[in-house]
Amino acid sequence: MGVLLQIRDLPEEVHRTLKARAAASGTSLTEYVRSLLARSAARPTPDELTERIENRGTVKLEEPSERTVRHLRDHGE
Numbered sequence: 001m002g003v004l005l006q007i008r009d010l011p012e013e014v015h016r017t018l019k020a021r022a023a024a025s026g027t028s029l030t031e032y033v034r035s036l037l038a039r040s041a042a043r044p045t046p047d048e049l050t051e052r053i054e055n056r057g058t059v060k061l062e063e064p065s066e067r068t069v070r071h072l073r074d075h076g077e
Contacts (some may be wrong), residue, residue: 005037 022032044052061068 018033019029022029025032027035
């Protein structure tokens with residue numbers, strides 16, 4: 001079972017827009033907002049992304065990236 005989330009002081013224009021978009025997509029307002037929140041929560045924040053990248057460590061390339069790019073351009077790969 002999910003958790004109840006209440007949003008106070010939502011501007012009427014925002015509510016109308018979300019309600020119209022939900023209707024246009026054939027879903028209820030609750031389902032529409034739930035999907036928006038789920039998509040937002042699935043994307044990492046800039047800080048989370050930075051941390052993930054830093055935790056990967058350095059990569060040792062076999063050749064300079066410029067050479068790899070040139071090779072791909074010259075050979076159409």
